[in-house]
Amino acid sequence: MQQLTDLVARAREDADGRITVNPRVVPIRPALPLTASEEEVSRILQICNACRYCEGFCAVFPAMTRRLEFGKADTHYLANLCHNCGACLHACQYAPPHEFAVNVPRSMAEVRMQTYHDYAWPPALGALYRRNGLTVSVALALGLALFLALAVAFRGSLLHEPLAGDFYAIFPHNFLAAVFGAVFLFVIFALGMGVRSFWRQVSPAQPGQPSTPAEVSAVRGAAAAEATHDVLKLKYLGGGHGEGCNNEDDRFTLWRRRFHHMTFYGFMLCFASTSVATLYHYLLGLEAPYALTSLPVLLGTLGGIGLVVGPSGLLWMSVRRDPAHGDQAQRPMDRGFIALLLLTSITGLALLAWRDTGFMALLLAVHLGVVMGLFLTLPYGKFAHGFYRSAALLKHAMEKRLPNRLALGGD
Ligand code: SF4
Numbered sequence: 001m002q003q004l005t006d007l008v009a010r011a012r013e014d015a016d017g018r019i020t021v022n023p024r025v026v027p028i029r030p031a032l033p034l035t036a037s038e039e040e041v042s043r044i045l046q047i048c049n050a051c052r053y054c055e056g057f058c059a060v061f062p063a064m065t066r067r068l069e070f071g072k073a074d075t076h077y078l079a080n081l082c083h084n085c086g087a088c089l090h091a092c093q094y095a096p097p098h099e100f101a102v103n104v105p106r107s108m109a110e111v112r113m114q115t116y117h118d119y120a121w122p123p124a125l126g127a128l129y130r131r132n133g134l135t136v137s138v139a140l141a142l143g144l145a146l147f148l149a150l151a152v153a154f155r156g157s158l159l160h161e162p163l164a165g166d167f168y169a170i171f172p173h174n175f176l177a178a179v180f181g182a183v184f185l186f187v188i189f190a191l192g193m194g195v196r197s198f199w200r201q202v203s204p205a206q207p208g209q210p211s212t213p214a215e216v217s218a219v220r221g222a223a224a225a226e227a228t229h230d231v232l233k234l235k236y237l238g239g240g241h242g243e244g245c246n247n248e249d250d251r252f253t254l255w256r257r258r259f260h261h262m263t264f265y266g267f268m269l270c271f272a273s274t275s276v277a278t279l280y281h282y283l284l285g286l287e288a289p290y291a292l293t294s295l296p297v298l299l300g301t302l303g304g305i306g307l308v309v310g311p312s313g314l315l316w317m318s319v320r321r322d323p324a325h326g327d328q329a330q331r332p333m334d335r336g337f338i339a340l341l342l343l344t345s346i347t348g349l350a351l352l353a354w355r356d357t358g359f360m361a362l363l364l365a366v367h368l369g370v371v372m373g374l375f376l377t378l379p380y381g382k383f384a385h386g387f388y389r390s391a392a393l394l395k396h397a398m399e400k401r402l403p404n405r406l407a408l409g410g411d
């Protein structure tokens with residue numbers, strides 16, 4: 001009765017224009033219309049919220065139980081929290097051919113891909129990639145490789161006397177540093193802008209949030225540590241029981257997690273190799289080429305091997321995967337990205353193997369073109385999933401430390 005009285009009083013204040021804003025109460029956002037994919041996620045999560053059989057599988061289901069309705073921001077958040085392990089599809093009694101047709105991994109995959117485009121910066125490049133992602137990335141990589149090869153050919157010969165692995169005899173150090181520095185900064189900025197938009201959309205302030213700066217930083221610190229742990233371990237590719245994902249059928253496998261790890265850490269080792277080489281050059285005055293036993297070459301070689309084994313394994317698993325697990329329309333784009341990663345590592349290792357021969361200029365031009373093509377498309381395709389998923393995991397780690405407004409269980 002008191003609530004009704006309060007509501008009537010508030011309505012009168014509203015009508016009189018006397019309503020005051022309580023800064024601790026969250027302003028109500030206008031509901032945004034849902035796309036067909038978001039509608040499907042919302043429909044399925046309403047069923048899951050009543051069923052809750054899969055509560056222990058991953059972070060999606062505990063996060064779901066904190067909501068009764070699923071608007072645009074909720075579907076974007078939960079879709080990026082899903083790791084597409086497939087476990088909830090194989091466990092679901094309402095999966096097709098049941099009339100409820102519950103397929104969580106597929107519906108989440110469709111919305112997840114949509115978010116990479118919705119939050120892409122600049123939007124025009126996101127739209128271009130959305131229409132022709134596979135063609136854009138492959139054409140860009142091959143086009144840049146061809147352009148660099150022609151540039152070398154016009155200056156002399158693509159095939160030359162051995163230069164003892166001296167890349168800078170082909171492309172001056174300052175040219176490489178300026179071009180790749182600009183590309184790297186663009187990628188970081190574009191990804192940062194995308195994740196910032198995503199974070200602002202999925203993380204409106206919630207009633208019940210801690211309010212003092214000390215409480216806020218306590219929650220953020222612990223949540224950031226947990227999210228970092230979950231990202232680095234790929235915890236939710238364990239299927240909820242630690243035995244792994246479903247790939248082609250009901251059997252569990254940890255190989256999807258292992259291949260992801262090899263890809264991720266291979267990429268990080270290559271990045272570390274470039275960073276160490278930069279420090280050698282500018283801080284220690286040690287210029288390339290470096291010996292095979294030097295730190296930059298060892299890191300790059302290990303990273304390159306990881307980037308051959310990891311993406312090859314993911315490609316192999318993707319070919320064998322149950323088509324019901326994901327969005328078939330995305331397969332060419334996913335495989336195109338894996339192919340570019342493979343091309344990067346194979347051309348890099350080939351360059352290392354033949355750097356003391358007359359093929360170095362040709363191999364260098366091809367490798368640099370592929371790397372530049374890969375980097376320029378990173379913010380718009382499959383690579384972005386690591387960043388959006390990390391943001392979703394951070395939100396989940398923060399959210400679960402806050403009081404549950406619904407208090408309906410599940411945590
Ligand atoms: S996926 Fe199926 S079994 Fe799992 S919670 Fe949803 S409806 Fe229930």
Ligand code: SF4
Binds near residue numbers: 083084
């Ligand atoms: S596919 Fe795996 S990660 Fe995604 S919602 Fe289902 S159980 Fe969770």
